[in-house]
Amino acid sequence: MEQQNAAGDDAPVRIDTSKPHPARMYDWFLGGKDNYPVDEELGRxxxxxxxxxxxxxxxxxxxxxxxxxxxxxxxxxxxxxxxxGIPTEPNLHQVAQDVAADARVVYCDNDPIVLVHAEALLRGTPEGVVDYVQADARDTAAIVEQARRTLDFERPVALSLIALLHFISDEDGAYELVERLKEELAPGSYLVMSHLTPDFHPEEASKKVVDLYRAGGLTMDMRSRERFARFFEGLDVVDPGMVAAEAWHPELGEPVPGQEGVLSGAYVAVARKA
Incomplete structure (x- = not known):
């Protein structure tokens, strides 16, 4: 399938609808419409x-x-x-610029459909800046190079890796890509991460989820708390530490409808580079 890219260029953006994509599946889980039958099939x-x-x-x-x-x-x-992933309001830049109108935000994703919707992402405050990079998460050099158009890596940056790394295996360089990105961050920067884990559910249930993803042609590596902690080596994890998503400062937001009694199935943490 081809669509015009967000910049309005004549070159078409090619979207592979023959196999599911995590960003489009996530959109389907959230009730969005920017997904395809193959994504919905695995989602269902x-x-x-x-x-x-x-x-x-x-x-x-x-x-x-x-x-x-x-x-x-x-x-x-x-x-x-x-x-x-695919824009779902409020987006990260809307949250950040609600606190500080001059916040500068760079989004990065490798799914062309996100590029198609990038114009929606690029609407920030007049005081701030929002930009978009299309690149694979493992190509950290390209990400940083392009992000430098907007971000000053000599000053603190908040690096968000939300629900990403369980789609990248150890063999495919998950830990190495995080280390490379951490090296680029200035002191005072933060790493914000969430990651699926098998620790909160029965082993057979986690195995079934992994098997379904892999049958759909997707990598799925739910890491234990010990393996999750490796991503934060050399950083200072802030309170309340490495916890389930629902346990990280719940007072800062509103409960999700239907959340009561549900385990998120994900570890999260925020850590500061000294």
């Missing part, structure tokens, strides 16, 4: 097995809102969101 299989998955997706997104607001309240005015 997952929800058929675990009906709470859409609520879990909203709980993960609610953590992103709370963490972004918290980091902005610490004085950070630059944000790099890798694996941003």
């Amino acid at each position: 299989q997952l929800v058929g097995f675990a009906p709470v998955i859409p609520v879990m997706a909203r709980m993960n997104r609610a953590f992103m809102h709370r963490a972004t607001r918290w980091v902005a309240d610490q004085g950070v005015r630059q944000f790099l969101d890798i694996g941003t």
Whole structure:
């Protein structure tokens, strides 16, 4: 399938609708319309097995809102969101610029459909800046190079990796890409991350979810708390530490409808680079 790219160029954006994509599935879980039958098919299989998955997706997104607001309240005015996914309001830049109108935000994703909708992402406050980078998360050099058009890496940046790294295996360089990005961050920067884990659910249930994703041609590596913690080596994790998404400063946001009694199934943390 071809669509015009967001910049209005004549070159078409090619969208592969032959296999599911995590960003489009996430959109479907959130009730969006920017997905295709192949995404819905796998999404329905997952929800058929675990009906709470859409609520879990909203709980993960609610953590992103709370963490972004918290980091902005610490004085950070630059944000790099890798694996941003399809726009769902409020977006990260709207949360950050609600705290600080001059916040500068760069979104990055590798799914062309996100590029198609980039114009929606690029509407920030007059005082702030919002930009978009199309690149694979593993191509950290390209991401940083393009992000430098908007962000000053000599000053603190909040790096958001929300619901991304469980789609990248150890063998495919998950830890290495995070280390490369951490090296680029100035002191006073923050790493904000959420990650699916098998720790909160029965082993057979987690295995079934992994198997469904893999049957759809997608990598899925739910990491334990110990493996999740490796991403934060060399950083100072802020309170309340590495916890379930619903346990990270719930007072900073509103409960997700249907959240009561539901486990998010994800570890989250926010950590500062000294």
